Amino acid sequence: MRTICLYFQIHQPFRFRRYRFFDIGREHYYYDDYMNESIMRKVADRCYLPANKIMLDLIKKHEGKFRVAYSISGSAIDQFELYAPEVLESFKKLAKTGCVEFLSETYSHSLSSLTNRAEFEKQVGKHRQKIKELFGVEPGVFRNTELIYSDEIGAMVADMGYKGIITEGPKHVLGWKSPNYMYYNAINPKLKVLLKNFKLSDDIAFRFSDRSWAEFPLTADKFASWLKALDKNEETVNLFMDYEAFGERQGVETGIHEFLKAFPSAVFKIAKFSFSTPSQLIESLQPIAPVHVPNAISWADEERDLTAWLGNELQWQAFNKLYELREKVESVGDPRLSKDFEYLQISDHFYYMSTKYFSAGENFSYFNPFGSPYDAFINYMNILSDFEIRLNSSSVSDNDPEVSRLRALLDEKESLIIQYAEQLKKKAVKKTPAKTTSKKTPAAKTKSVAAAKIKMEPAKTTGKKTIKK
Amino acid sequence: MKVLMFGWEFPPHISGGLGTASYGLTKGMSKIPGMKIKFVVPKAYGDEDQSRMRILGANDVVIDRRLINHETFLREIEYIEINSKIVPYTDPDEYYTAVREAETTGRSFVFTNFSGKLHFTGKYGSNLYQEIADYAVVAASLAEKGDFEIIHAHDWLTFPAGIAAKRVSGKPLVIHVHATDFDRSGGSVNPAVFDIEMKGMRIADKIIAVSNLTRNTIIEKYGIDPEKVVTVHNAVEPLHEAEKLVLERNMDDKIVTFLGRVTLQKGPEYFVEAAYKVLQKMDNVRFVMAGSGELLNRMIMRAASLRIANKFHFTGFLKGDDVYKMFSLSDVYVMPSVSEPFGISPLEAMQSNVPVIISHQSGVSEVLQYALKVDFWDIDAMADAIYGLLNYSALSDMFKVYGKEEVENMKWENAALKVNEVYKSVI
Missing domain, CATH: 1.10.287 (Helix Hairpins)
Structure with missing residues (x-):
């Protein structure tokens, strides 16, 4: 029986406040509490809470046949605890049904997999611990920040004991191959790789309410009929998306919640697909081939590469400067510095510095609290300068x-x-x-x-x- | 296409943004096949003996007609100078001497600044409108004989001439708005100037605005039909080899520069306040205010009272090569204009590899990506931007490389093609 693997990413960054250079050395609080709280409250009310309720109802209604997977970044969990604890409660309820899988990732939704293995492992460990505390399960499948993946990252994840990883299935990697099978890592075949079907995923996550789209309006029945029409030999359709698509990016008024409610029934009735979590797929499917990804991929933009976070000189300077400080942060071991260091690593900060959206304009400003990538960069570097001063004053060594x-x-x-x-x-x-x-x-x-x-x-x-x- | 253009000065007498713009545009247009321009300017500089002439009517007007052929032009253009007392603008230093002279000798002299704002010298002020009217009469006489298909007038002083030419010839009129009186006066418009601007805009067949900012002013403040107003952004002349001056640095300190008239419109006080903020945090930086104007003394006082005078320098008005020398010494260029219809000077700074900070209240901010943009009043943001450019090398490096590339792609030829489209739409 063919199957669907539904996976949702839940992430909220700790956005920085406007931090001027004259605050350097004086103010050590970097976060815009008002913005973080109000965005979290808004998204919780429009997306997380109603969507979780729908999921819970669906799981009950279909008596265990409907399954989903989530990954919740550490910074999102921290914000739930601060601003919306009821969201965490609703996730705990979902966890109790046994039909929900939680995946591993880096605690601070960071890009550490690209630069520092020790930091990467530390953050994954911390996240793992947190998920276990909250939901009583140990994740067996990994998903990296923004589905960033390469052969090396896969091998590293395999070394850490994971059975599988999920990532994007971009055209430039797959070529003629289909994402609707299970693959394995090119370096370590023990690690199974599940690839996102970006066409069908983005139909829901991005195009659902697009009136200029030829398939508008999208109904659950229509979507199920597309699934039905897929090659009979294909094994799984991996639908990976932001959870925020349900009620936030696609607003409540677009009917996305109704789509979600009708989705499992339509899939069972029309397409005759089942639902599986990533772990179930890894248990049940046979991998068909290695997937070769020498250069890192992600699920962002048309290019599906890293240029949204590490595409220009600004991003590289900020990124390199940040990870230069890692050793010192470790040696000082001050919990407040370590926490700030964690939040400084959140990938969104680098995304705000991207200059590749100059032509796209609007799309960019929606996510970006800063007026321009330059503002984002200056703000970040000011904070990093202060952070470095604090770090140095805590760690006076002969090396100085x-x-x-x-x-x-x-x-x-x-x-x-x-x-x-x-x-x-x-x-x-x-x-x-x-x-x-x-x-x-x-x-x-x-x-x-x-x-x-x-x-x-x-x-x-x-x-x-x-x-x- | 044959164009009768009422413009301002021409090289070598270029002293500001409007002259640079109309010269650049004309040059760009001369490269369009079949384009012929008859360029009419008022010929009057502060150093001329104005008492020699009296303009009474078209027959008495002394007109210099000559053909000029600039090396940069593909074709020669016809260039006509009309002796008139209208001085479009002059530099502030000349202004002070000229006004004093006018007051002591009793000569008739009218000063307008770079963007065409009038400075009435008391008893002579009322005559200006007569001058403009007389200039229009000449325009009409030119138009009568003229062989052209379209009339193009730059800024309000030439609008009456454009209108007169249109009345006589029945040819379509395009007016080019480089600044409105709202920009020049900061809101308290001169009713007489407003009236002339309004007439020009109403009678014109199409209006060209130098930025969307100016276009909005025209639509909102003058009530002009949006359909009629087209934005054609200014461009910048590529640097001549001779202008690519590189001056040896004589100190290690970083230099942050303000270059322009020290007047309310340009927002010099925000620059001083931002400088103060930066100097609280950094020592190896100096600030330079290059230019003069009515607020200069106040700025000097302010810098002194903030106790930053040892790090804040005033150069007075800079001309020609000195401007490029100043750029070659600068690490950051700041244009905190309160209201700037376009603003060519940041583009010139970028040509000299200087990263720029510009205000959102400038037309040029609509076309630049590789520039930091702040609100003119937001001195915290301005100071932060200055600090960022001085301290985080990735940012200034990026601006130097991509900014230069960006400016080099802004060509007068492209602006000229857009103007040509405007012509075609009204013929």
Whole structure:
């Protein structure tokens, strides 16, 4: 029996507030609470809550035959906890039905898979832990930020013990091949790869309410008839999309919720497909071939590549600068710094700096809290500068050129003092020993005490600052 | 196509945006096959002896007619100078001397600034309208004899001439709005100027605006039918080899430049305030205000009272090569204009590889992608933009490379083709 794999991404970034350069070194709070809360509340009320209710009803109605998979980014979970705890409750209810699978990803929806393996593993571990805490299950399938995938990333994920990964099925990778089969990683065949059917997925997620689209209006019956018409040998249709498509990108008034309600019945009745979660597919299907992805792909834009996040010089500078700081963040181990470092990695910040949407215009401004990619870049770099200052003041090490310079200066003065003191002693011995020594040594003493005080100072201020944080 | 164009100055007497624009456009148009332009300008500079002539009527007007052939033109164009007391604009330094002279010698002199705003020198002010009317009479006489298919008039001082030419010849009139009195006056329009502008816009068959910003002003403030108003953005002349000056840096400090008239319209005070904010955080930066104007003294006072005078420099008015020298020393160029119909100078800065910050309230912001845009009043954003460009090299590097490319693609030839389309639509 042919099957459908429904997967939804749930993610909300922690958007930064307008952070001017004169805040650097003064203000250490980076987030726009008002914007984050109001967007979260809006999307929760229009999408997450009603859509989850529909899902729950559908699962009950179809008695376990309707199944879905979700991945919820750590930053979205953090925001649910802060602003919309009832959304998390509704996900917990869904989890209890046993018909819902939760996938693994990086905690902060980051691009760390592209640059730093240790950071990547750390974040995946943290996310895994969180999902287990919340829903009592350990994810067995991985999905990377924005479905970013390459052979290397796949091999890395396989090493971490995952059985499968989901990603985009772009034309330039597949060529004549169909995404409607299961593939395996080109380096490590143990890792199964499920590919998104982007045509059918985007018909729902992007084109549903597009009046200029030839297939408008899209009904569940019509969609099911397309499924039915697919090649009988094909095994699975992977429909991967943003959960926000249901009520937010496609507004409630477009009837997207009604479409969702009617969808499973239409699929069962007309197309005679079943529903499976990614884990079920990996258990039941036989992979047919390796999929070769030497260059990273994603599910963004027509190009399905990384250019939305790492396409221009601004994005690269910000990205490289950020990950340069990683080692220091680790060595300091300050929880507040680590948290900020996590949120600095959220891929959306880099997306806001993209200049590739100049021609597209509107599409861009919808997602972007900044007026231009340059504003986004300057704001980000200002925050990063402050972050770096905090980091440096928490981690004074000999590697720091300024510190070692000061230290050398002190040592030099110290040795001079000792030298002078000895010279004085010698002179004193030559002349009237008792008198001069008693006169001069206190002075030398106070000097060295002062020097010691200076020496203490860097350590002292550091101590203070760390306490403050 | 034969065009009778009422314009402003021509090289070598170029002193500002409008002259640059009408020259560039004419040059671009000269490359269109079959395009013939008869260019009429008022000939009057502050250094001329104006008392020698009195303009009474068409018969008494001294007209210099000559053919000029610029090396850059494909074809020679006919260039006519009419002796008139109208001075389109002059640079502020000349203005001060000229006004003083006019007041002491009793000569008739009328000053308008770069964008055509009038400065009435008391007792002579009322005569200006007479001058404009006389200029129109000449225009009519030219139009009578003339052999042309279309009339093109640049900015309000030439509108009456355009109208007169249209009345006499019955040929269609296209007016080109480089600025309205709303831009020049900051809202408190001169009713007489407004009246002339309004007449020109009503009688014109098509109106060309230099930006959508100006187009909206024309539609909203003058109540003109949107169908009639077309936007043709200005372009910029490619740099001549001789102008590509590279001056040795004489210090390590970064330099942030404001270049333009120091008047309300250009927003110099926002630049000073932003400079103050940046200097609180950075030491290795200097600010330069190049230009002069009625607010200059106030700006000097303000910089002094903010105690940033040691880092804030005033150069006075810069001419010709000095402008490019200034650009070659600059790390950032800021144009915080309160109301700028177009604004060519940021394009010139970008040609010299200088990243620019421009206000949203400028027409040029409609056509630039590789520029930082801020609201003129938002000094926090402006300061932040300056700081960002000075400190985050990826941004300034990107602007230098792509900005230059962007400007190089803005050609007068393209603007000329659009103007040609406008002509075709009214013939």
